[in-house]
Amino acid sequence: MxxxxxxxxxxxxxxxxxxxxxxxxxxxxxxxxxxxxxxxxxxxxxxxxxxxxxxxxxxxxxxxxxxxxxxxxxxxxxxxxxxxxxxxxxxxxxxxxxxxxxxxxxxxxxxxxxxxxxxxxxxxxxxxxxxxxxxxxxxxxxxxxxxxxxxxKVIKTPLDPDITYSDDPLRMLRAIRFATQLDFFIEKQSLKAITKNAKRIKIISKERIIDEINKILLADKPSKGFALLEKTGLLPFIFPELTALKGVDEKEGQRHKDNFWHTLEVVDNIAKTTDNLWLRWAALLHDIGKAPTKKFDKKIGWTFHAHEFVGSKMVYKLFKRMKMPLNDKMKFVQKMVLMSSRPIVLASDVTDSAVRRLIFDAGDYVDDLMTLCEADITTKNPKKFKKYHNNFQKVRDKIEEVEARDHIRNFQPPISGEEIMDTFGLKPSREIGVIKDAIKEAILEGDIPNEYEAAKDFMLKKGEELNLTPVK
Missing domain, CATH: 3.30.460.10 (Beta Polymerase, domain 2)
Incomplete structure (x- = not known):
């Protein structure tokens, strides 16, 4: 020996x-x-x-x-x-x-x-x-x-794989996880046994399943694991939302891309740039709203209207079902899914006001959002690939420029509700919210700078429009 x-x-x-x-x-x-x-x-x-x-x-x-x-x-x-x-x-x-x-x-x-x-x-x-x-x-x-x-480089069970995987179905996920982490392959008999016993995964606790999924997601190339989950029939028992993205429909000669395989490309892309587990989750779930919102329109073809909004709601349901944390981590994934198309729309017309709103809505996560959107570029056309990346770089540059000048990230209004009340001798009322919102909108639109004196002058003018008189 x-x-x-x-x-x-x-x-x-x-x-x-x-x-x-x-x-x-x-x-x-x-x-x-x-x-x-x-x-x-x-x-x-x-x-x-x-x-x-x-x-x-x-x-x-x-x-x-x-x-x-x-x-x-x-x-x-x-x-x-x-x-x-x-x-x-x-x-x-x-x-x-x-x-x-x-x-x-x-x-x-x-x-x-x-x-x-x-x-x-x-x-x-x-x-x-x-x-x-x-x-x-x-x-x-x-x-x-x-x-x-x-x-x-083979994953193989010591004894009969059918018995091994049936006895402890968690081993099916572990086989896929090790194949993904080590870049090994699962031998033929094991793959057959996993496929045969896929429904046995139901007896495994959600926490154990997510522990293995997290390890797959943190691998260098997570797509390998999710492709194996799909191939063996385990995926529908764990994430039916992802299975629903599979396939390409065609009507009147118009097709859409296979959103399942696109999603796996996005996850691999983001794995090259970040180890942030929750940003990788956002990449995995960024298009889950596309299955329930898919429609065909004779004039414009396939549409997925509001899939980001629907997807962000589905994130909560998925996290709850899988007993994942329903805290700031879940909210981060929700926000990324909800905003996943914003920079794409912005890239074609990079205006200061649109960038200010993006920074305001994304807050500290604007860089993560840009990383997700860049990972979402999966075109095989080199010219388009370069063009899209160049456009996103313009957005990043504009974010830096606008933030340095206007300090929108973690925006706090220069004028507080208390000051509005003191200025006009008001008790808590609708007018205070109206003035605060008007100041915020004016700053985001670029009508006034994000500075106290400018905001105060604007407050007084807005108060005048609302027939409010400053207290002497």
């Missing part, structure tokens, strides 16, 4: 080895740490340790040998324990066998051997283990030819 002592140079591994010897058990590093070491992806900070015995007892013994005796978090239900030391998170589990029922992905568990534990792993590349025992420290245990699968 090959040995990899260099993979175990960190002092923590000797500590675990010593602790295991102290309590008379064998121990192994297994899973992601080993996989990533062999792929030269850097050394993971999360390390899974299997004890042939009690993982909890091993964790306690490791803690007793470490400086400061770090706290051991124990999860009795799962027979696992976790501790953190020196920026590393160690998770301990006893080697075990598992058996599943149809209704749940939570297995019945009993003690087992290392091989039993490797059998229960999701993929061959995650069943690789390195020994921490004195007699064969650093030896690789690879019962399913996981190293060969790493070299071939």
């Amino acid at each position: 090959p040995t990899y002592p260099n993979a175990l140079q960190h002092p923590i591994f000797k500590t675990v080895s010593q602790a295991a010897a102290n309590i008379g058990t064998d121990s192994y590093v297994i899973g992601g740490y080993v996989r990533d070491y062999l792929l030269n992806r850097g050394k993971a900070k999360d390390i899974d340790i299997v004890a042939v015995g009690s993982g909890i007892e091993l964790a306690k013994e490791v803690s007793s040998l470490l400086p400061g005796k770090p706290k051991v978090s124990i999860f009795k239900t799962y027979g696992t324990a976790m501790l953190k030391t020196g920026g590393i998170e160690l998770e301990f589990v006893g080697a075990r066998k598992e058996s599943y029922s149809k209704e749940s992905r939570n297995p019945a568990v009993e003690d087992g051997t290392l091989q039993d534990d490797q059998n229960r792993r999701d993929f061959t590349i995650n069943a690789l283990a390195l020994s921490l025992n004195d007699d064969n420290f650093g030896e690789l245990l690879d019962p399913f030819n996981g190293v060969e699968d790493l070299e071939k």
Whole structure:
């Protein structure tokens, strides 16, 4: 068997080895740490340790040998324990066998051997283990030819894929996530088994599903994962809103683009420019309003009127259904979807007033909005591609110029409601709102500068129009 002592140079591994010897058990590093070491992806900070015995007892013994005796978090239900030391998170589990029922992905568990534990792993590349025992420290245990699968870039289950995916349907999403993150492919039998068991995804909690989707979205090329979700039939169970975008309709010789595949191009484009997960979500959902708003007009062809508004409302429903955060993150995605066409309309006629309104409405997110719109350029025509990007650059330049001059971002009116009340001796009333709105509109239109004295003069004139008399 090959040995990899260099993979175990960190002092923590000797500590675990010593602790295991102290309590008379064998121990192994297994899973992601080993996989990533062999792929030269850097050394993971999360390390899974299997004890042939009690993982909890091993964790306690490791803690007793470490400086400061770090706290051991124990999860009795799962027979696992976790501790953190020196920026590393160690998770301990006893080697075990598992058996599943149809209704749940939570297995019945009993003690087992290392091989039993490797059998229960999701993929061959995650069943690789390195020994921490004195007699064969650093030896690789690879019962399913996981190293060969790493070299071939293949995602494959250790045992029958049909049973593996049916037992724990989350593994279907994990297969797609790993294929996306590592740029691997899923072997044929696994793809068939995922397709066959797709509806089993219904028993997985929404939180678990979104955790995997987030990891797919944060990959270098997220489209690979979403294309696999579509190919295997998982997508309709997770995001029917995206499935609804698929396909091209034709009437009277007029066609529209396939908005599903366009969306995946946009997501890949934005992945090249930002790691912001929620901006990537905005790219994924920016066109979901197109399916319910699609209509054919004999004069102008296919239309998607108000798809941005409809889409922004659908964002809330999707986030709520998938138990995603309904806080500022959701509101950010909603805003991006709602405003996703604004800079496109603006690009053809970049006026100061239109740019001021864009900055006012987008606030701190105007740069994110421009990034989304630039990612939305998916034309294959080089001349058009260059022209659209040049137009957006003009918008960016104008935003910078207008913001430097007019300070519209996070706009606060130069005149407060209290000052309007004091000036005209008013109690809270409709007139105060009318004057405030008029000042805001005058600034956004460029009729007056965003300055106190100009706003005050405008307030007095507006008050006169409303038959209000300043208090002396």
